[in-house]
Amino acid sequence: DTEVTQTPKHLVMGMTNKKSLKCEQHMGHRAMYWYKQKAKKPPELMFVYSYEKLSINESVPSRFSPECPNSSLLNLHLHALQPEDSALYLCASSQGAENIQYFGAGTRLSVL
């Protein structure tokens, strides 16, 4: 099983809403990532968890709050987002020195 599952596939939220994105993998990978991807751009790294501890935070605004409840799950909590936060949010996982990343299909987020 080389699948990373993200839910929901689509999300529309207002600027005052609170929502969460979910990511799950069962490959035993110990590193998990959140990326933000705008149209026609490469993915931008937001957060990395390694062994369930936050390893990298790329100076992401506090309205994005990651959580890693266990080695298979990764959440991204959203609160008071701005319209410019509308994007495709990708989750990935990896294992080993080569850092080959396996990506989910993403959540398409629209902030109104």
Added chain:
Amino acid sequence: AQSVTQLGSHVSVSEGALVLLRCNYSSSVPPYLFWYVQYPNQGLQLLLKYTTGATLVKGINGFEAEFKKSETSFHLTKPSAHMSDAAEYFCAQDTGGFKTIFGAGTRLFVKA
């Protein structure tokens, strides 16, 4: 700072023609290099990787890439394009410590 440069934001080929997507990376030891493909509304999928060993690496869907250290290049090729190859292609370099640098991407169009 390390960087990955993809020459050409758009490449258009006829079905059956050679596909050549260019990528240059900044020097790093060791250079773990990747090509990922992204189809519309999907996440990224690994096409192939170079870590060590043979400099000509073969990937999925008939793609291959050659690592040329003297030219700091890792160009992606496919002898005969198929309509299903139309997608966005990202060259990427692992920098260590869970960070991957992505190129800006090349959109491949395949004409019938």
